[in-house]
Amino acid sequence: MLLTARRLALATLDRQLLLERRRLDVAEAVRRICALQAQTPASPYLALWNRVRDFVPGDLDAAFADGRIVKATLMRITLHAVHAEDYAPYHAAMLSTLRASRVHDRRFTSTELTPADADALLPPLADFLAQPRSGAEVEEEFTGRFGEHAHRMWWALRTYAPIRHVPTGGPWSFAQPHSYLAATTAPGSVAPRSAAAGSTAPGSAPPSEAAAGVRRLLLAHLRAFGPASAQDFARFTLLGRSVITRALDALGDRVVRVEGPGRAALFDLADAVVPAEDTPAPPRLLPMWDSTLLAHAVPGRVLPPEYRPLVVRRNGDMLPCLLVDGQVAGVWRAVDGGLELTAFHRLGKAAWRGLTEEAEKLSALLAARDPAVYRRYGHWWDKGFPGVETTIVKG
DSSP, rough: BBOOOHHHHHHHHHHHTSSSSOOHHHHHHHHHHHOOOOOOHHHHHHHHHHTTOOOOOHHHHHHHHEEEEEEEGGGSEEEEEEEEEHHHHHHHHHHHHHHHHTSSHHEEEEETOOHHHHTTTTTHHHHHHTTTTEEHHHHEEEEEHHGGGGGHHHHHHHSSEEEEEEEOTTTTOOOOOOOEEEEETTTTTOOOOOTSSSOOOTSSSHHHHHHHHHHHHHHHHHHHHSSSSHHHHHHHHHHOOOHHHHHHHHHOOOOOBBBBBSSEEEEEETTTOOOOOOOOOOOEEOOTOOOGOOOOOOOOGOOGGGGGGHHHHHOOBOOOOOEETTEEEEEEEETTTTEEEEEEEOOOHHHHHHHHHHHHHHHHHHHHTTTTTGGGGGGGGTOOOSSOOEEEEEE
């Protein structure tokens, strides 16, 4: 059966819990949708508000505080929030990519420090981060060994060492300055290895653990964003083609090939279900950098190509979006007293009614937390958006 573009979009929305809010524990919701991009502290909260029925922000506060959800640098060398039991295998899968992005970068190599210098610091860094520390404290601790280069050493290690961010307060749990803690291993997960790990190359995961991590991450990606291509998984992770091919081969009949509208081969879980063509998609107000828009090589699955330049700005910022019938139809931002909704094309009364209801609920959540959420990105609205209609929804 050939899957249409519409059914592919609905499949992603369904697996991302965007066709219907589910009554789930926040940690289980994060596990179901693989990961939440978390470079902006508010985004995991707003992402779960879109997906979890009767979402309570305090539940996510508690999950971050007790470590059931881990915030760390992972896929795409970007901060993500993941279930604690997924952190170690995901880190093992990504470790080679994370490490290479730093120890082979000119900003690191220009210091004349070597990858071996960085790897040798992993065990003492883990000891030092047995309790929460700020970046400044880490740099001060190792200044005696690396002098002025301690800053670059920490820049490299905070990306690939097994480290998680610790809540520091503020409306969305994480505020400046950042605080870091050595990542512990959750029950049933695979422990990341340090420079002292047997015959394994320093700073890298044992091959078996890395391969197992890639397979687990690939299955999670298909469960959360499938059907998907190898290129989609590469886009989501920055892992190489050969690594992905080996993982697909190793998964055997757990993964099947399906036919889609494009040239790229699509893969899915053998027992996965795809919604029918006529399944309705409710309106949603997605946060900045929502993972739904970042999980595929061609973002047209839910982001029409003509709107990509409006949503994805020239420096990579991805604005908070309006979803109408499963497609990005505009953007939203917080304004004094409520939310401003901007559509890229004319919408019908029913669409505006649904968006308004969502905006009223989101305004109530923001009023209790951070009415000025994402305000620092307001400059993208200064020149306006062409050919639009705008409404302001008061909280």
